[in-house]
Amino acid sequence: DAGVTQSPTHLIKTRGQQVTLRCSPKSGHDTVSWYQQALGQGPQFIFQYYEEEERQRGNFPDRFSGHQFPNYSSELNVNALLLGDSALYLCASSLEGAGGLNGETQYFGPGTRLLVL
């Protein structure tokens, strides 16, 4: 049973560029959440996707956008990169269903380390 996978593992960009990160959920999961983890901090929630729509969003600017595909995989896009966007980006999947209020366990991928120069 494959777990959550993310690509690429590492990425280096320069300020102002755009980046796309990818995530494939654990088999059987329908919900994907994205988190940003700055060095020495806990992960911060960016947004969550269910049925190809953004269901919840954290305190992140519109430069952060996402997409979920019919096969439940997801992309995170960040435009106009800033130095402060350098972080570990974590994708998590869960089986939430339509209600999405059951506090189901989120399983995390290995993350993508983004460095903005």
Added chain:
Amino acid sequence: AQKVTQAQTEISVVEKEDVTLDCVYETRDTTYYLFWYKQPPSGELVFLIRRNSFDEQNEISGRYSWNFQKSTSSFNFTITASQVVDSAVYFCALSTGANSKLTFGKGITLSVRP
């Protein structure tokens, strides 16, 4: 608003010592869920346990045990007879019945020396 506080930032113990990692949470929701995750140097968050607010029973899994006390809003994690492989950053997290996003604490870096 929901909040998780992990007051300890770094803990260092010698192998075979017992160690307790503290977690205090805040939420106004009556339905909520508490989690512990382990993050080794590789970076991937490894799920350890999930507890809902209606189940205050303590849990033991091998060398790991968890103490959930609603009266003090705490969900502490104890590792018995620690091993070098337990060295990692440990996060406590909270989600509520109204919002399934995870709110994490800042994490506790545990170093177990041989």
